[in-house]
Amino acid sequence: MYQIFELKNKAKVIFAPRKETEAVTLLVMFNVGSRDEDRAVNGVSHFIEHLFFKGTKKRPNTQIISQELDKIGASFNAFTGKDYTGYYIKVVKEKAEVAFDILSDMLFNSLFKKSEIDRERGVIVEEIKMYKDNPLFYIGDLLEETVYQGHQLGRDIGGTAKIINNIPRAEIIKYRDSFYEPKRMIIGLAGNISKPKAAQLLDRYFKKRFGKPAKHDRLDFVDQQKAARIKVHYQKTDQVQMSLGFTAIGRSSGDYLAQVILATILGGNMSSRLFINVRERQGLAYSIRAGIDEHQDISCFYINGGLAKQNVTLAYRLIIRELNKIKKEPVSNEELKKAKDFLVGKLALNIEESFDYISWLIKQYIDVGIIKDLATVKKEINQVTTSQVQQLAKDIFQQDKLNLAIIGPYKDLIYFNKMINQIKL
Template identity: 30%
Template sequence: MTLLAPSGPTPGAGAASNSDEVTLSLLPSGLRVVTEPLPGVRSASVGVWIGAGSRDEVAGQAGAAHFLEHLLFKGTARRTSVRIAEEIDAVGGELNAFTAKEHTCFYAQVLDTDLPLAVDLLVDVVTAATMTPADVELERAVVLEEIAMRADDPEDMLGEVFDTALFGDHPLGRPVIGSQASVEALTQAGLHGFWRERYTPPRMVLAAAGNVEHARVLELAEAAFPAAPAGTPLAPRQGPPVATGEARVEVHHADTEQAHLMLGVRGLDRRDERRTALEVLNTALGGGLSSRLFQQVREQRGLAYSVYSATTSYADAGQLAVYAGCQPDRLGEVTSVIREVLDSVAERGLTDAEVARAKGALRGGLVLGLEDSASRMSRIGRHELDYGRQRSIRQTLDAIEAVTPDDVAAIAAEVLNRPLTTAVIGPVDEAPS
């Protein structure tokens, strides 16, 4: 699929491009509409993706993007919050949103016959929220409760502590949800300004998948979105790579039954062509029952119930992290075993059999994970926002198949030798040596 270059002329609604069954149209406002039909399903999933997340917040705005995720559902010029809930419940649908570091998504999943309602509801919420002072204060209390609830979940909290340790003062190091102090300080005017500045058609992608027709989705989008000046889609986010930081250690004492440990390094940004090799490495390290970490930490030594690794990629940075939860008196041994595994793979790479298993796991997980309309909608929406183009499933499968043990060894030697960051939450006062 070829995306019209952001610097080129803005086409009318009829201009479209195709990649396999994915079709893109660009409206004069700069809004992109991308669809993927799925024969044989009766569902339709639609999402409005906005290229704004927590890393776009400046001083005094921490938590604003997430706050808006809540606040916009409180009512619009045409609907109260109760009516929004009643309309989606009346058709047995799902209506929700989530906020990440680089984007926000408002989405709905309904029967195909209820697609017009889903599009109208989503666009109404995203573009016409009333955001009254009373609603701001009501939702502030809800967000503060969410922050308190997160503090009671050490595994969830650990991810934020680790991000802060790994990225330091960089915006990627800030919690998406903000803090109690920052949320208490947010004002109606500040939230409204962030919304009006960031929630504009050129920053948005409307994605739909399921039993949908592109022309119909385009028609619904044109009818639902308010009139807007001509615009050019915002180019995919990019910037100079975030420099590899120093090794850091963060320990938060908490009266929990387990000690929760996360070890990790800076990874690759999402435009790095070696990301597929990194995913193979990650899968072999801690992505399944046969992975090195699961076998060494749990199966052979019984040191932890939960142990896994994961990667995350952003426009200009990334990370690879290992999590384990264990009894506090086993924290030192667990840490040592994880480090031994990472050091071994960094020095010698993986076996051919490990690489083959990891590639098979990635292929199977990709295909099985895309068997519903919601996952397909998410895939095409994120690809359009993050890359300005689509990558077919076949292309992704071919990229996985092309990875060799030498590719994995090379990326392991580079990434796993970077400074190691450690984060711990539990009944301990210092990190294991």
């Protein structure tokens, strides 16, 4: 069970006690991400995430912060997405106050010293290079750049080396103070801790007001695609990374679970259609999968495969064949039930751990303003019909909405233009 309440400073709290665990997870998420950035400061949300670990008035450098957490065996990290940013510390229950003390200190009292900012520029630039040099990582960014062409969602979360190397400290502070304010903050607390103890620690460490709220309206994505798009990134590799993508419904849509079932049937596990037909029967790929890179208002439905160069066209033909088949022929009741049972089982396992559980609750609250428990989600999954799945397939998989991203030894689009014009949805 969980409870939702509000602190005096308007920050929301989601409290999810679990007596059966020895751990406590404190996760603070902010409803701000890279999609909220202007182009000139692209990457600043991720930059700020790094800087919160670089020293406070009480703990003036990163070594002191990490030593205090390491000596109690804490697990701690942070993450930046396109919709939100999060910071967490997980500790044994006896050390819960340490987590509150350190995380609140980082969020309220970080120094953002110029020397630390300048040193961290190099770290982030190397992180950007690391992702771009790895085709398995970079193919997703390349696809979203194609699908969300011209929109903030199409930009890399990390920004560019040029921006990171030149963004002034004043701009970083301005962005932090504009978006890191209580009304955008959700404090998640899960694990073995009583409500009186939680209330005491929240009042002690998180009652502070901070930030100068920005008047900001998040720009929704409006799909204006009228023809298929192709983007090729030249890289001398032995394996070609190919990704097909289509705009699809977001997490807040009432049909979202039907879309997840569609992705599961096509390529969500080792008994899915694409895995069987592309890998097991044809031996064309080690990795072939379908999934959803999801956002609050929109998603990218993707199909990824790693292929030998000579197998690209055949694999593409098989993928298009499966997409056309699921549009034309209703999924059988047996296959639908298998997908539903898979999703229910995976969800139950995925939220066993306190961090995953509280993260799941917070994301629901940010996305739609309400939280559904596992029993409710299970019921909604089981209510999805074959006609819903088929209609979504028809809506999503359209030739003029196709986006194709390729990483491999190609220097132009000629080969792929010919391929997508010969093999159509």
